[in-house]
Amino acid sequence: xxxxxSSSCFxxxxxxxxxxxxxxxxxxxVSKHPTxxxxxxxxxxxxxxxxxxxxxxxxxxEEYHELIxxxxxxxxxxxxxxxxxxxxxxxxxxHSNVVRNLIRLLASNFLDVADIGPATPISLPDGKSEPxxxxxxxxxxxxxxxxxxDIFVVMEVSNSSLDFDSTTKLTKYATSGIPEYWIIDVNKRxxxxxxxxxxxxxxxxxxxFKGRITLAAFPKKEMDIGDIFLGLPAS
Numbered sequence: 001x002x003x004x005x006s007s008s009c010f011x012x013x014x015x016x017x018x019x020x021x022x023x024x025x026x027x028x029x030v031s032k033h034p035t036x037x038x039x040x041x042x043x044x045x046x047x048x049x050x051x052x053x054x055x056x057x058x059x060x061x062e063e064y065h066e067l068i069x070x071x072x073x074x075x076x077x078x079x080x081x082x083x084x085x086x087x088x089x090x091x092x093x094x095h096s097n098v099v100r101n102l103i104r105l106l107a108s109n110f111l112d113v114a115d116i117g118p119a120t121p122i123s124l125p126d127g128k129s130e131p132x133x134x135x136x137x138x139x140x141x142x143x144x145x146x147x148x149x150d151i152f153v154v155m156e157v158s159n160s161s162l163d164f165d166s167t168t169k170l171t172k173y174a175t176s177g178i179p180e181y182w183i184i185d186v187n188k189r190x191x192x193x194x195x196x197x198x199x200x201x202x203x204x205x206x207x208x209f210k211g212r213i214t215l216a217a218f219p220k221k222e223m224d225i226g227d228i229f230l231g232l233p234a235s
Contacts, residue, residue, distance in 0.1 A: 058083015083128040148177040
């Protein structure tokens with residue numbers, strides 16, 4: 001994931017009988033929201049209830065999907081984390097190069113046994129999060145967004161987002177029961193491999209600089225770390 005923004009909120013106030021969306025000052029009627037009004041402030045979104053002493057409670061996944069269906073987020077790229085819509089900036093060339101390498105490697109090794117999802121939303125059990133990892137490897141034949149029981153591994157390609165991926169994302173994936181999480185550090189050219197979630201952390205946590213690595217679910221299918229960073233210019 002590329003750099004995140006975390007400075008503002010989408011605020012919604014509960015009102016009766018009608019719903020309006022305010023975008024850049026222009027009010028638009030949204031028939032799918034009969035009791036909710038959304039007011040835009042860029043980059044991070046939270047749901048604010050007037051009946052809750054102005055304490056943000058965050059969007060639910062259902063409310064997030066309603067916003068998507070209305071087209072309100074058509075021009076915003078991001079993901080829902082703990083009720084907040086976190087905007088993601090466009091990928092840098094280094095980031096996109098590593099993502100392409102990963103897709104090629106995964107396709108050559110796992111296409112016959114798993115689905116490969118670049119930037120595919122995944123469903124988490126808290127009801128307030130729907131992250132979009134850079135890469136998800138999941139069971140074949142899952143119709144909906146894959147959940148922890150469907151997923152073999154999620155991968156985040158970290159450049160400017162390394163801190164977020166190593167803290168907020170790590171905790172979220174562990175508490176949700178994601179079995180394996182890779183953090184690919186573009187700048188250091190390392191793969192941090194995390195397995196065996198327990199509570200808010202992973203019991204197995206190791207960083208690899210070189211050599212061949214495997215997934216816990218497919219221990220006989222190896223990938224060379226050098227191939228992940230193939231073609232990446234010197235820092």
